[in-house]
Amino acid sequence: MTKLAQWLWGLALLGSTWAALTMGPTLGLELPLTCREVLWPLPAYLLVTVGCFALGTVGYRVATFHDCEDAALELQTQIQEARADLVRKGLLF
Amino acid sequence: MASVGVSRSLPRSRRDPEERGSRRDKFSVLLPTYNERENLPLIVWLLVKSFTESGFNYEIIIIDDGSPDGTREVAEQLENIFGSDKILLRPREKKLGLGTAYIHGMKHATGNYIIIMDADLSHHPKFIPEFIRKQKEGNFDIVSGTRYKGNGGVYGWDLKRKIISRGANFITQVLLRPGASDLTGSFRLYRKEVLQKLIEKCVSKGYVFQMEMIVRARQLNYTIGEVPISFVDRVYGESKLGGNEIVSFLKGLLTLFATT
Ligand SMILES: Nc1nc2c(ncn2[C@@H]2O[C@H](COP(=O)(O)OP(=O)(O)OP(=O)(O)O)[C@@H](O)[C@H]2O)c(=O)[nH]1
Ligand SMILES: [Mg+2]
Numbered sequence: 325m326t327k328l329a330q331w332l333w334g335l336a337l338l339g340s341t342w343a344a345l346t347m348g349p350t351l352g353l354e355l356p357l358t359c360r361e362v363l364w365p366l367p368a369y370l371l372v373t374v375g376c377f378a379l380g381t382v383g384y385r386v387a388t389f390h391d392c393e394d395a396a397l398e399l400q401t402q403i404q405e406a407r408a409d410l411v412r413k414g415l416l417f
Numbered sequence: 418m419a420s421v422g423v424s425r426s427l428p429r430s431r432r433d434p435e436e437r438g439s440r441r442d443k444f445s446v447l448l449p450t451y452n453e454r455e456n457l458p459l460i461v462w463l464l465v466k467s468f469t470e471s472g473f474n475y476e477i478i479i480i481d482d483g484s485p486d487g488t489r490e491v492a493e494q495l496e497n498i499f500g501s502d503k504i505l506l507r508p509r510e511k512k513l514g515l516g517t518a519y520i521h522g523m524k525h526a527t528g529n530y531i532i533i534m535d536a537d538l539s540h541h542p543k544f545i546p547e548f549i550r551k552q553k554e555g556n557f558d559i560v561s562g563t564r565y566k567g568n569g570g571v572y573g574w575d576l577k578r579k580i581i582s583r584g585a586n587f588i589t590q591v592l593l594r595p596g597a598s599d600l601t602g603s604f605r606l607y608r609k610e611v612l613q614k615l616i617e618k619c620v621s622k623g624y625v626f627q628m629e630m631i632v633r634a635r636q637l638n639y640t641i642g643e644v645p646i647s648f649v650d651r652v653y654g655e656s657k658l659g660g661n662e663i664v665s666f667l668k669g670l671l672t673l674f675a676t677t
Pocket of ligand 2 (some may be wrong): 535537539651
């Protein structure tokens with residue numbers, strides 16, 4: 325199964341569960357009114373939550389992306405060293 | 418007693434590699450180059466230094482695609498300096514792309530492990546001994562460098578590039594669940610036969626090619642180890658990350674999403 329198919333299956337499963345519960349009364353399934361009031365906008369809430377989670381995660385990871393100052397410095401000194409040694413070995417840059 | 422203390426305090430990499438059973442192993446480093454005249458001597462020097470210190474058996478295969486800046490001429494000088502058993506030149510006449518450069522280089526590789534890295538100094542050879550250690554530790558088929566874990570990181574990226582990189586990585590992780598944290602990096606160690614199999618299967622180009630390799634690896638149940646690396650953006654030469662790259666990345670991602 326492709327990743328796309330897995331996603332479609334997952335969404336279809338969630339979607340149909342939600343539909344069955346909100347359509348409950350027509351199917352003869354009685355849920356308390358408060359329950360139905362929460363259930364109705366649930367997908368919208370879910371979408372917003374997921375979106376916030378995604379933005380939060382990416383934001384946090386951007387903020388904590390490690391800046392390798394040391395590695396850059398070390399590379400610079402090694403480049404000098406390499407150049408000197410290569411010239412000694414007869415390389416014409 | 419004293420001698421035990423001394424041998425213990427020696428860094429691992431200085432000890433006889435035979436001790437770790439890697440005497441028979443040989444590591445072929447594939448260096449594809451296009452206009453890397455400035456960088457090539459430096460990366461080769463660093464590679465030789467790293468391998469000399471760690472004592473592993475190696476060869477460096479340079480695949481130059483007819484660079485107009487004279488990279489090939491520099492490569493020939495390097496071959497003379499370091500010896501044609503260590504530096505192998507396998508040039509091609511014109512720019513035919515990275516994917517086929519790897520295939521071309523691999524045909525000439527005599528090692529049982531292949532290391533793929535960029536020649537632009539963004540991948541530092543000092544990590545190679547860590548890759549090898551990691552591979553031994555878990556007997557992995559692939560060891561991938563990662564900028565996104567542990568002490569890994571980048572240097573020389575502005576905020577925009579960081580956001581694009583982290584964003585793209587997040588979407589990729591969510592959609593593909595690939596089992597490795599750095600999909601677009603190209604600093605990796607492969608068992609030779611594994612790389613051969615993977616390259617046969619991969620069809621995409623550019624950044625997506627690196628990503629597809631990992632996705633196919635997961636499909637084929639190959640094991641992947643990871644080593645945090647620092648990625649220092651190229652010092653010499655042109656860099657390119659434009660709108661085009663992003664669009665083709667997204668296209669490739671969606672193709673993999675729908676087909677694997
Ligand atoms: N043989 C060969 N090498 C190539 C070709 N295109 C790129 N390369 C080399 O492949 C490596 C990676 O290419 P880069 O241009 O650094 O690509 P990148 O890292 O995605 O992008 P920047 O570093 O930001 O420019 C470098 O060593 C290049 O010299 C090609 O068509 N043929
Ligand atoms: Mg690069």
